[in-house]
Each structure stands twice: as C-alpha cells, then as structure tokens.
Amino acid sequence: MLNKSLRRRIVEIVTRAKEGHIPSSFSIVDVIEHIYGHVLRYDASNPNWEQRDQFILSKGHGCAGLYVVLEKYNLLSADDLANYSLKDGILGGHPDRTTVPFVEASTGSLGHGFPFSVGIAIANKIKSLPGRVITLVGDGECHEGTIWESAHIAANQKLDNLTVVVDWNQSGAQLCPVDDLPAKWAAFGWDVHVFNGHDAADIENAFAKVGKVGKPLALVAQNIKGFGASLTEGHGPWHHRIPNDAEYKELMEVLS
Amino acid sequence: MKGLREQFADTMLRLGQQDDSLVVMVGDISHGILQPFAKACPGRFFNIGILEPSMVSVAAGFSKQGLTPVTHTIAPFLIERSFEQLKLDFGYQHLAGNFISVGGAFDYAQLGCSHHCYTDVSLMSHLPGSQVFCPGSAEEFDVLFSAEYRASAINYFRLTENPHGVEFDRKDIQPGKIICARTGSEATIVALGPQLKNALAAAEALAKENIDAEVLYVHSVKPFDSDAIVNSVAKTGRVVVVEELSAQDGVYNAVLRAWNGRGKMQSKQLAIDHFIHGYGSYDDLCERSGLSASNIEQAVKSLVHHEVD
Numbered sequence: 001m002l003n004k005s006l007r008r009r010i011v012e013i014v015t016r017a018k019e020g021h022i023p024s025s026f027s028i029v030d031v032i033e034h035i036y037g038h039v040l041r042y043d044a045s046n047p048n049w050e051q052r053d054q055f056i057l058s059k060g061h062g063c064a065g066l067y068v069v070l071e072k073y074n075l076l077s078a079d080d081l082a083n084y085s086l087k088d089g090i091l092g093g094h095p096d097r098t099t100v101p102f103v104e105a106s107t108g109s110l111g112h113g114f115p116f117s118v119g120i121a122i123a124n125k126i127k128s129l130p131g132r133v134i135t136l137v138g139d140g141e142c143h144e145g146t147i148w149e150s151a152h153i154a155a156n157q158k159l160d161n162l163t164v165v166v167d168w169n170q171s172g173a174q175l176c177p178v179d180d181l182p183a184k185w186a187a188f189g190w191d192v193h194v195f196n197g198h199d200a201a202d203i204e205n206a207f208a209k210v211g212k213v214g215k216p217l218a219l220v221a222q223n224i225k226g227f228g229a230s231l232t233e234g235h236g237p238w239h240h241r242i243p244n245d246a247e248y249k250e251l252m253e254v255l256s
Numbered sequence: 257m258k259g260l261r262e263q264f265a266d267t268m269l270r271l272g273q274q275d276d277s278l279v280v281m282v283g284d285i286s287h288g289i290l291q292p293f294a295k296a297c298p299g300r301f302f303n304i305g306i307l308e309p310s311m312v313s314v315a316a317g318f319s320k321q322g323l324t325p326v327t328h329t330i331a332p333f334l335i336e337r338s339f340e341q342l343k344l345d346f347g348y349q350h351l352a353g354n355f356i357s358v359g360g361a362f363d364y365a366q367l368g369c370s371h372h373c374y375t376d377v378s379l380m381s382h383l384p385g386s387q388v389f390c391p392g393s394a395e396e397f398d399v400l401f402s403a404e405y406r407a408s409a410i411n412y413f414r415l416t417e418n419p420h421g422v423e424f425d426r427k428d429i430q431p432g433k434i435i436c437a438r439t440g441s442e443a444t445i446v447a448l449g450p451q452l453k454n455a456l457a458a459a460e461a462l463a464k465e466n467i468d469a470e471v472l473y474v475h476s477v478k479p480f481d482s483d484a485i486v487n488s489v490a491k492t493g494r495v496v497v498v499e500e501l502s503a504q505d506g507v508y509n510a511v512l513r514a515w516n517g518r519g520k521m522q523s524k525q526l527a528i529d530h531f532i533h534g535y536g537s538y539d540d541l542c543e544r545s546g547l548s549a550s551n552i553e554q555a556v557k558s559l560v561h562h563e564v565d
Contacts, residue, residue, distance in 0.1 A: 098350050104320075106349045109340060115310040116345055119317015126279065126299055127321060146341075149307035153314065156305070 002030045002200060004255045007228045009068040009081070011243065011251045017085035018242045019093045023226030023233070025065035027169045027197075028136060031221055032057075032069045034203045035134055035165075039210060044075060047101040053131050054120060056105040058113025059138035059167060060094035066103070067091055075102040111144030113137070114164065118150045121162040132211050136165040139181060140172035148188065154216040155189030162216045164190075167197070169223040174235050185218040197221030229254045260415040261358055263394035265289040267401055268326065272297040278405075279318055283308050283329035285358070308333040309341045312355075316345035319353050324406060330364070331357035331373035331414060339379055342410070347383040352408045354401070355380070360390070360414040361500035362532055362541040374528045378505040380412040381478045387431070388412045388478040390449035392420040396475050399429040418538050420452035422473075432476045434484035440470030443556045444488040448474045448499040448507050451547060455498055458552035467560055474507055482514035489515055494522045494559040498552055503527035522559045526551055 006029050014020030035055055043049040057066050067084065070076040076091070080100075083089030090099040094108030104120075107113040117135040124131050141147060154162050168181055178184060186192045191213040195206035206219045226232035229251050243251055258266075269292045272278045280293060281302040294301035304311050308329060315325035327334065334357050335342070346353055357376060364371035380388050387409045391397040397413060404411050428435055437452060438459050447455035452473045459469040470488055474481070489495050495515075497508040508525040515521050528545055542548050 096348075098348075106344065109344055112313055112341065112344055115313030115341075116317045116320070118310070119314035119319075120321055121317070122302075122314065123279075123318045123321030123323050126318075126323065129321070146307075146310045146313065149305070149310035150314070152307070153304060153310060157302075 001228060002198060003033055004228070006033060006068045006072065008252060008255045009071070010064045011248065011255070013067070013081050013084040014064055015243050015248050019085040020064045020242070021061045021240055022064070022243075023238050024059065024062040024138070026228045026232060027223045027225045028062050028167050029065035029069065031136070031165055031197045031203060031223075032065055033072070034207060036069050036073050038204070039134065039207050042102070044073070051130055054104045054117075054133050056107070056113045056117045056133065056135045057095060058105070058107055058117070058135050059110065059141050060107030060113070062138075062167075063091075063093070063095045066095065070102055076100070110138070110141040111146040115146050115150040115153075117162060118154050118159065121154070121159045122157055124161055125159075132161045132163065134163045134165065134210065136167060138171060139166060139168045139178070142166065142178065142181065143172055143176050151185065151188040151190065151216075159216045160214050161211065163210050164216070164218050166218060166220045167223050168220050169225040171225055171235060182218070182220045185220065190216045190218040192218045192220060194220045194222060197223040198227050257419060257421065258394040259417070260391060260394050260397050260419060261286060261417070262289060263397050264328070264356060264415060265293065267398050268293045269296055271402065271405065272300065275324065276300070277322065277324040278326065279323045280326045280328065281311060281315060283311055283333065285329055309338045312338040312341035313345045315353050316341070316349065316351050319346070319351040320349075324352075324354070326354045326356060326405070328356045330359040330371060331376045332359070332371065335376040335379055335412070336373060342380070342383065346410050347385065350385065352410065354405050354411045354413070356413045356415060358415050358417065360416065361528065362545070363417040363538060365538045365541045366535045368535065369531050369533065372532060374502040376412070376414060377477055377501050380410070383410050386410040386412065386478060387476070389431070389476055390414045390416070391475050392416060392449040392452055392473070393422070393424070394419065395423070395426060396429050399426055400431055400475065403431055414449070416450040418450040420450050422452055422456070429475070432479035432481060434481040435473040435475075436470065436484070436488075437473045438469070438471040440468040440492065442467055442492055443469045443494040443496065443559060444472060444492045445469050445552060445556065446472045446474060446485065446495060446497045446507060446511060448477070448501065451498045451500060454542070454547065454549040454552055457549035458556065461549065461553045462556055467556060469556055477507060477510065480510045480514070482510070485511050485514040486518065489521055490518070493520065494556070496524045496526065496552060496555045496559065498526040498547060500547060501527055503529040524555045524559060526555060
C-alpha cells in the first residue's frame with residue numbers, strides 16, 4: 001500500500017484535534033502525494049511565484065490529506081500540523097487560502113473550488129502564464145450544479161491548462177447514483193481517463209496526460225473511501241468520526 | 257440623457273483601453289452594447305453563459321490571478337442566486353471585484369417577481385470589505401466606478417433603468433458622500449438613487465403648502481455618509497427615507513444608526529415590504545408600492561402634523 005506514513009499522520013492530527021474526515025482523506029492522499037511530488041511546478045521559497053501550477057482541493061473536507069502532503073514536501077511545518085484545528089492554528093477543518101501558504105483556494109461548501117479553478121485557468125490564458133490548474137472534486141460534489149456549469153464553461157473556453165481529478169469513491173452513489181460518471185464528463189466535452197487512484201503506476205500513467213490532450217482533462221480516480229484500513233473503509237459512520245483509543249491503536253498498527 | 261447601461265458600456269471601453277487588467281464577463285445580457293469593448297480589448301470580454309453562480313466563482317479566479325473582474329447581469333441572478341459565491345469566493349477569500357446589475361427593485365416591472373430584487377443592496381452590504389452604490393444617473397456611475405473599480409473591495413453598482421434626471425457637478429459626486437439636492441428646515445427627505453425624482457417633486461408640492469423640506473440624495477449606501485444625516489436631522493428633527501429596497505434593511509436602518517443616541521427624531525420609511533404581484537410600468541409599480549411623490553409628500557405631512565402611525 002502507498003503512503004502508510006501519510007495515513008498515520010492523518011490519523012494523528014485528526015485524533016489530536018478531534019476534528020477531520022479520515023476516510024475522505026485516505027481516499028485522495030495517494031493522488032495528492034503524486035501531484036505535489038511529481039506533477040506541480042512550484043517554488044518552495046515563494047508560494048506566490050506567478051509561473052506556478054496550482055492545485056485546488058475543491059472537496060475541502062479532505063484537507064487532512066492535503067496538509068500531510070504539504071508537510072512532507074516542507075511547505076507546512078510540523079508545528080503547523082500540531083495545531084491543526086486548534087486555537088491559534090492556521091489549519092482548519094477546511095482549507096483557508098488567506099492563512100495557509102500553498103493552499104490556493106478556501107473551500108468547504110462543495111461546488112466552489114472548481115469554478116474558481118476555471119477562472120484561474122482562463123486568467124492564466126489572458127495573462128499568457130504557463131501555470132496549469134489541477135482541481136480535485138468529489139463524486140458527491142458532482143451533484144452540485146456549479147460543477148456542470150463550470151465543466152461547460154471549461155469546454156467552451158478550450159481550457160487545455162485545466163485538469164479535474166474526480167475522487168470516484170462512490171460516496172455520491174449512496175444517495176443520488178450516477179450511472180456512468182466518466183461518460184458524463186466526456187459528454188461535456190472533456191478528455192476522460194479512468195484510473196486506479198491507489199496504484200502508483202496507474203496514477204503516474206494518468207497524470208502523464210496533464211497538459212497534453214489539447215482540451216480540459218478529467219482524470220476519474222477509482223478510489224476507495226477510507227482506503228488503508230478495513231476499519232475506515234466504506235460509507236458508514238466513519239465519514240466524520242474520531243477514533244477512540246482502541247481504534248487509534250488499531251489504525252496505527254494496520255498502517256505501520 | 258444617456259442611460260446608465262449605455263454609460264456602463266462606454267466606461268468599460270474607456271477604462272479597458274487604459275487598463276489591461278480589466279476583464280468584463282456577462283451572463284447573456286448587454287453583450288450587444290459591450291461589443292466596442294470586446295473589439296478594443298480582445299480576449300477580455302466573455303459572454304460566459306447563463307450560469308450566474310459559476311460566473312461569480314470564475315470572476316474570483318480572475319481576481320486571484322491579479323485581473324480586475326467586472327461581472328454583470330440581472331440583479332436577482334447576480335446577487336440573490338449567487339450569494340454564497342459572493343460570500344465565500346470573494347468575501348471569505350479577501351478578493352476584490354466589481355458587480356454591476358440591472359433590474360434592481362422592480363425595474364423589470366412587466367416581467368414579474370422572478371425578475372425583481374429587493375434584497376441585493378442589503379446582501380452586498382453584509383460582506384466585509386464591500387462598497388455598495390446605487391447611482392441614479394449615467395454620470396454618477398462613470399464617476400463612482402472610475403474612482404473605485406481598482407479598490408481592494410467588493411464593489412456593487414445597481415444600475416437603475418429610471419435615472420432621476422438631475423445633473424450634478426462631477427466634483428460633487430464623491431464615493432460615500434450624500435449630496436444635498438435641496439435645502440430645507442422642517443423635514444429631511446432622504447432619497448436613494450432614482451427616488452430623487454419623486455423626492456424633489458414631493459418637496460415642491462410641500463413648499464406650496466409652506467412646508468420647507470430638505471432633500472438629501474444618496475448614491476452610496478456603503479460607505480454611508482452618517483454626518484450628512486446627522487447635520488440635517490439636527491436641523492429638521494424629522495426624516496422620511498424613500499428607497500427601492502427591502503424595508504427590512506437599507507438606508508432607513510443606516511439613518512437610524514447614524515442618529516442613534518442623539519435625541520428625539522420623528523421618522524418614516526417608504527420601502528418595499530412585500531412581493532409585488534401584478535404588472536405595469538415602473539411608475540405603476542412605484543404607485544403600487546407606496547413609492548410615489550404623493551406618498552413622500554403625505555409621509556412628510558404626517559410627521560409635521562404629528563400624525564405618526
């Protein structure tokens with residue numbers, strides 16, 4: 001399994017703060033680690049470098065998965081994570097770009113980060129900036145109308161500098177199933193690639209397409225909510241649950 | 257006299273040619289009159305589609321990248337339908353932008369309630385870092401927008417289709433300042449935007465009955481010129497506020513806050529307190545809503561004669 005140490009770190013900070021979405025973070029942490037480790041162009045000494053690529057976590061409740069990756073690449077400190085969701089900390093239960101360097105969008109209410117990303121991608125074209133925009137949305141988030149409004153805009157504006165990663169972990173299917181989510185993105189004019197978001201080679205193959213398909217790119221990740229420990233997998237009460245002492249011990253052992 | 261929407265197009269053209277950060281995005285209205293801007297500023301005009309909430313979020317992305325977005329469509333769709341985007345993508349994220357509506361209040365009188373908007377000014381005023389303007393003439397829009405569009409603020413301009421018809425000296429049009437349109441001593445009429453026309457007509461009628469009313473004209477709801485209110489009411493002791501806004505929150509509340517703790521004041525508000533069913537012209541709906549010159553006149557008289565209800 002990829003990124004056991006990042007998953008342990010997620011459990012640590014969520015348990016300490018008694019706040020966080022462990023399964024949602026486990027679902028996306030492998031993809032986010034690849035994006036920061038192998039795809040994004042950024043300057044670690046200058047969060048506002050104008051030429052940079054930008055990653056936007058539109059499903060903001062998975063932010064523990066983002067914070068631990070930013071820490072791994074020295075874009076956040078251990079002290080920052082120690083104060084996650086606590087008084088005087090800069091990291092909250094949803095990301096806030098006004099307080100956290102390298103967080104590009106304040107998200108939380110679903111359906112906001114994606115149209116915001118479309119605006120950044122259009123703006124980069126207006127300003128002839130090379131920066132690419134990668135946005136991660138949930139499949140449940142794909143119930144929101146603004147996702148499809150914005151998919152429409154991106155296709156019309158031919159945004160070949162925009163990639164959406166869809167966390168297709170079947171959360172949305174619990175209440176409002178979509179028969180064929182990749183087909184929906186294709187129908188909106190996007191180039192679509194389905195991949196296993198927990199497999200290193202598959203992830204690498206998917207992200208090799210970024211910026212190379214001549215149109216907006218949808219990478220639909222067949223993820224597993226809570227992937228990494230049987231305790232957290234699936235769509236039960238763990239969505240926003242905090243481990244008790246025994247569960248914490250079990251998770252740490254499974255992820256060791 | 258030039259309409260405000262035509263002035264909007266002219267102002268975009270003038271500023272867009274000087275400032276390559278200015279980007280204009282519309283939701284399928286005013287695209288015809290904005291073609292001169294589109295031609296003069298290639299790549300910076302978007303008739304983006306009929307998807308107002310996403311349009312607002314896209315504008316926030318523009319702002320984040322250092323552009324100066326101008327986002328334009330009909331008030332209920334730009335503000336009420338899209339308010340969470342305004343709140344989170346601009347307000348929460350400390351981003352600046354310009355929002356320009358038409359169709360505030362009941363300007364689209366014949367199209368019914370779906371195209372009316374009474375709460376836009378209040379909603380935009382709630383956002384920290386916002387400025388809210390209701391210009392009543394083309395020149396006011398040009399002056400106010402030119403002065404403020406690059407400010408680090410969320411600027412809202414509600415463009416009326418019914419200009420008040422009064423010409424002010426450009427130097428007297430200042431963001432956040434009330435203009436005294438008529439001096440008087442017995443009552444203060446505070447009029448917002450297009451209602452200046454009715455306020456002045458009411459003051460004329462009152463003068464014939466030997467009631468001397470002062471008319472204060474408001475084009476800036478936020479920031480609000482509290483000093484001008486205090487100075488006038490200190491003289492008259494009576495105030496009637498007329499505004500094409502929801503009666504729950506607007507200029508009347510600002511007047512009460514300005515005067516709070518300063519002693520006795522008689523006051524009345526003429527505003528919109530119900531959904532307006534039915535159709536007709538703008539003037540018809542002013543009558544139906546109690547926002548006519550005669551309504552203002554009667555309100556002043558009731559204060560002067562102590563007939564407060």
